[in-house]
Amino acid sequence: MIAKVIVDVAVNQTDRMFDYLVPPEFEQTIVPGIRVNVPFGPRKVQGFVIAIAEDSEYDSSKIKPLAELVDLKPPLTEELLALSTWVKDNTLSFHVTVLKTMLPAAMRAKYDKRLSIHESLDEGEVPESIQPFFPETNEIESWEKWSKDASELDKKVMMTAIKEEVVLVTPLVKTSDSVKKQQIVNLMVSKKDLEKAIESTPSRAIKQVKLLEFFISHFEDESEYTLTALLEKADVSRDTVQSLRKKNLVSIEEKAIARDPYEGRTFVKSEPLPLMEEQQTALDPILDSIHQENHQTFLLRGVTGSGKTEVYLQAIDQVLKKGKEAIVLVPEISLTPQMVTRFKERFGSRVAVLHSALSKGEKYDEWQKIREGKVDVAVGARSAIFAPFEKLGIIIIDEEHETSYKQEESPRYHARQVAIKRGEYYKAPIILGSATPSLESYARAKKGVYTLLTMENRVNHVKMPEVSIIDMREELRSGNRSMFSESLVKGISDRLEKREQTVLFLNRRGYSSFIMCRDCGYVPQCDHCDISLTYHRTNQSLQCHYCGHSETIPSICPECQSDSIRFFGTGTQKVEEELLKVFPEIRIIRMDVDTTRRKGSHEKLLRQFGEGKGDVLLGTQMIAKGLDFPNITLVGVLAADSMLHLPDFRSGERTFQLLTQVSGRAGRHLKPGEVVVQTYTPDHYSIEDVKSHNYLSFFEKEMGIRKQGGYPPYYFLVIIHVSSEQLDQVVSVTEKITHFLQRELSDQTFVYGPVASTIPRIKDRYRYQCMIKYKVEPKLTNTLQEVIKTYQSETTRSSLAIHMDMNPYMML
Numbered sequence: 001m002i003a004k005v006i007v008d009v010a011v012n013q014t015d016r017m018f019d020y021l022v023p024p025e026f027e028q029t030i031v032p033g034i035r036v037n038v039p040f041g042p043r044k045v046q047g048f049v050i051a052i053a054e055d056s057e058y059d060s061s062k063i064k065p066l067a068e069l070v071d072l073k074p075p076l077t078e079e080l081l082a083l084s085t086w087v088k089d090n091t092l093s094f095h096v097t098v099l100k101t102m103l104p105a106a107m108r109a110k111y112d113k114r115l116s117i118h119e120s121l122d123e124g125e126v127p128e129s130i131q132p133f134f135p136e137t138n139e140i141e142s143w144e145k146w147s148k149d150a151s152e153l154d155k156k157v158m159m160t161a162i163k164e165e166v167v168l169v170t171p172l173v174k175t176s177d178s179v180k181k182q183q184i185v186n187l188m189v190s191k192k193d194l195e196k197a198i199e200s201t202p203s204r205a206i207k208q209v210k211l212l213e214f215f216i217s218h219f220e221d222e223s224e225y226t227l228t229a230l231l232e233k234a235d236v237s238r239d240t241v242q243s244l245r246k247k248n249l250v251s252i253e254e255k256a257i258a259r260d261p262y263e264g265r266t267f268v269k270s271e272p273l274p275l276m277e278e279q280q281t282a283l284d285p286i287l288d289s290i291h292q293e294n295h296q297t298f299l300l301r302g303v304t305g306s307g308k309t310e311v312y313l314q315a316i317d318q319v320l321k322k323g324k325e326a327i328v329l330v331p332e333i334s335l336t337p338q339m340v341t342r343f344k345e346r347f348g349s350r351v352a353v354l355h356s357a358l359s360k361g362e363k364y365d366e367w368q369k370i371r372e373g374k375v376d377v378a379v380g381a382r383s384a385i386f387a388p389f390e391k392l393g394i395i396i397i398d399e400e401h402e403t404s405y406k407q408e409e410s411p412r413y414h415a416r417q418v419a420i421k422r423g424e425y426y427k428a429p430i431i432l433g434s435a436t437p438s439l440e441s442y443a444r445a446k447k448g449v450y451t452l453l454t455m456e457n458r459v460n461h462v463k464m465p466e467v468s469i470i471d472m473r474e475e476l477r478s479g480n481r482s483m484f485s486e487s488l489v490k491g492i493s494d495r496l497e498k499r500e501q502t503v504l505f506l507n508r509r510g511y512s513s514f515i516m517c518r519d520c521g522y523v524p525q526c527d528h529c530d531i532s533l534t535y536h537r538t539n540q541s542l543q544c545h546y547c548g549h550s551e552t553i554p555s556i557c558p559e560c561q562s563d564s565i566r567f568f569g570t571g572t573q574k575v576e577e578e579l580l581k582v583f584p585e586i587r588i589i590r591m592d593v594d595t596t597r598r599k600g601s602h603e604k605l606l607r608q609f610g611e612g613k614g615d616v617l618l619g620t621q622m623i624a625k626g627l628d629f630p631n632i633t634l635v636g637v638l639a640a641d642s643m644l645h646l647p648d649f650r651s652g653e654r655t656f657q658l659l660t661q662v663s664g665r666a667g668r669h670l671k672p673g674e675v676v677v678q679t680y681t682p683d684h685y686s687i688e689d690v691k692s693h694n695y696l697s698f699f700e701k702e703m704g705i706r707k708q709g710g711y712p713p714y715y716f717l718v719i720i721h722v723s724s725e726q727l728d729q730v731v732s733v734t735e736k737i738t739h740f741l742q743r744e745l746s747d748q749t750f751v752y753g754p755v756a757s758t759i760p761r762i763k764d765r766y767r768y769q770c771m772i773k774y775k776v777e778p779k780l781t782n783t784l785q786e787v788i789k790t791y792q793s794e795t796t797r798s799s800l801a802i803h804m805d806m807n808p809y810m811m812l
């Protein structure tokens, strides 16, 4: 029997299946999807069994047997295995990279080595130099751990011993997907026996007596303790408990426990709401698709506050009633605790939550619940699209326009594409929901590729908020130099009087805080990247957001020696200070990377705001979505146009989407809402159409511009990124690739380049790129694979790296 294995070595030369002999003892248990450890060259690596075959086409005497099975039950289902091949082909990634992406991080293999003194050596023969390394046993279990603490000299001595084969090295493959274990202490004897034990314990063993007395006085309450709780309650040490165990008075055993990140939280069960007419009209075709088991992709465009979530909940309810399962994707879920709560309240403990704020172990446990069929709804960020369900009945992608659904590292997949592929397999509907659908999706819906569902009104016909656009140039002309317009100040003071709440949104993308010399204009740059350093107030430093390089703030300009070198730009802290100058009494809850770094702080701040403990919620991107608080009646947007000028053809679309989302936080319930948008470009259509809440008008104008520029959705794009430490290498390789593509691809396809990337150097690596624009290009995948093959050995030997991004979202 032969296992066809993809090994965990992500380079071109190994990106294919390798054959391994299955030893007889594994023949019964081995199935595709299981992980195995296999010998690979001099090493041992982990691998994924993709298929089982009777024979190999290779010389069987040269095929090595696999070493061991890592799993009993395959973590990857048959469907996911097939999907992995599809993802690899469509993103031009290594197969193993895709397989690993599908599993929680805790299941990724770790490689280590065990060191042992050669058996043939007697104790007297062990060289003195290495004796101190092996104080008790003849083995060092983990090279990694040992070498971390060892000095350079120690390591040299050890290496020599290894070379002389005095010390042997055994490669190890480990996974850390062990469940969390707890030590449980059980009382093994009666109260009488405990009393007897005290008598026979010598009085100097004070601690033992203390612990025995503790057990006696609590005998009626409990007979089982977790070790940690016992140590704390009885105030004794581990050794003390161990000595009682040696006397067989207690037992200590390990028990696996599942971590529940929502432990201690209670969720009140919520019932389905009677639907509004528009909601019902949207839901009906989805229910049909569920019942008839025909796969369809729906695009649900519903204005902010139209009750999209309730539609999702009721669709899922039907899916569960049919005994099937649901995946719900939300952007960066940790950022919308309100959303999680709504799912937990409706479906209770049948919901698993997968998001980035969980620890590795917590994520593994949630994943395991899905794999074992203990839950049937998974709510999570992008990677939850790979939730290992086997009876999928629906996939929902909320805020489908969000660019975070595209992974920006290999494999560069888009969750929307993966969702549709899985939906086809399970004959299940996909719902893409948004108030501001991506241009790609809406264009597809208009062409009938997706089924369009529309909800134009808010629940209970609540009015859309009144939006005023404030021209900040006018403000300046009339003498207002502050960062708040007159209307905004008036609006806020109004809310303070009425005890209503305000959300202040600072659009910071494409807008960073930096240091500049006011005399000569000097801006400190990173030494390793061609980009200015960002000012961090908390530790008074300058940091590079690309490589992490950090330096102190200069007090004198290194260029002109002037001392007017200052902080520039508008951070949330700066806004807070300025706001306090205008309203000294105002209670501000600030939400940004600094105040939300600690786990749970995000949720806590939102809860406080919901309880009315703040007049203003001030924040960046993270407050734009999902907030649903009835008392918010004013939304202020500072610097609405700050990302309009990024070198990205989607900047208009992103501006419109973001402004619509933020505006949507105002007046969602009984009280009417108002929005004040401050801008320097009030006439730009992506700002004007926010005022009229007119998605369709925006769509038409933006489509016109895309058509003219030859951008998606009219054309597909591929960007090829080339980087290297050698500038001449980057330039010549990018040039050759560009020419090759121009020669190979069809005449209707355009190839642009080579050009330097927008950030021409990151971490001392020079960056160039070329771009392909095409409508239909059957030769695309093959040609790109050919490029990868051509540079295979050059990328292995030198610092050259080539990345292909199909349908890119990051134009930098």
Ligand SMILES: Nc1ncnc2c1ncn2[C@@H]1O[C@H](COP(=O)(O)OP(=O)(O)OP(=O)(O)O)[C@@H](O)[C@H]1O
Binding pocket: 273, 274, 275, 276, 279, 302, 303, 304, 305, 306, 307, 308, 309, 310, 434, 435, 459, 625, 626, 627, 628, 664, 668
């Ligand atoms: N049929 C209904 N009857 C009464 N209230 C409803 C109904 N449907 C939804 N709601 C309530 O209306 C509010 C807005 O709904 P929801 O948050 O689902 O809107 P949304 O379309 O997802 O908005 P956004 O895109 O702005 O996040 C919520 O408080 C929700 O509980």
Ligand SMILES: [Zn+2]
Binding pocket: 517, 518, 519, 520, 521, 522, 557, 558, 559, 560, 561, 562
């Ligand atoms: Zn200067």
Ligand SMILES: [Zn+2]
Binding pocket: 526, 527, 528, 529, 544, 545, 546, 547, 548, 549, 763
């Ligand atoms: Zn840098």
